[in-house]
Amino acid sequence: MSKIEQLLQEQGLELPVLSAGVGSYKPYYLAGSLLFLSGQGPRDDQGTLLKGKVGAGYTTEQASQDAQRIALQLLATAKLALGDLNRLKGVVKVLGLVNCVPEYTDHPKVVDGCSLLFNKALPQTPGHARSAVGATSLPGGISVEIEAIFEVE
Numbered sequence: 462m463s464k465i466e467q468l469l470q471e472q473g474l475e476l477p478v479l480s481a482g483v484g485s486y487k488p489y490y491l492a493g494s495l496l497f498l499s500g501q502g503p504r505d506d507q508g509t510l511l512k513g514k515v516g517a518g519y520t521t522e523q524a525s526q527d528a529q530r531i532a533l534q535l536l537a538t539a540k541l542a543l544g545d546l547n548r549l550k551g552v553v554k555v556l557g558l559v560n561c562v563p564e565y566t567d568h569p570k571v572v573d574g575c576s577l578l579f580n581k582a583l584p585q586t587p588g589h590a591r592s593a594v595g596a597t598s599l600p601g602g603i604s605v606e607i608e609a610i611f612e613v614e
Contacts, residue, residue, distance in 0.1 A: 477506070487499065498608055501535060535575075551612050552589035
């Protein structure tokens with residue numbers, strides 16, 4: 462078990478079982494010392510996509526919890542790509558898209574669910590570059606989509 466998985470376990474969190482992607486792309490691409498992870502939407506424990514539009518019956522808190530779920534999914538994808546999460550040196554960049562009504566403005570609070578989990582899981586390198594953007598729709602009606610770039614050994 463990696464140090465990251467131990468830290469997560471101490472917080473009562475675990476990496477999910479990954480669901481198959483939709484489309485003709487790979488869930489990751491390793492280029493030298495950078496691992497690029499495709500965007501993912503939040504899935505419940507049964508692998509079902511979580512749907513909602515923030516500001517229209519779906520709260521910032523619910524979407525932030527979804528972003529935390531995605532962070533765990535992204536770490537599980539990194540483990541699939543690398544075989545061992547101990548190879549992760551840090552998070553380089555996160556891009557979060559929030560499915561929301563046009564007047565919604567708290568996108569950073571939603572994507573913080575992902576960023577804060579990454580900061581806890583990789584305490585040796587807390588902090589990363591990030592963008593948090595609103596969208597009027599996302600694939601399948603998901604609440605949040607997040608992609609990430611990691612530095613690896």
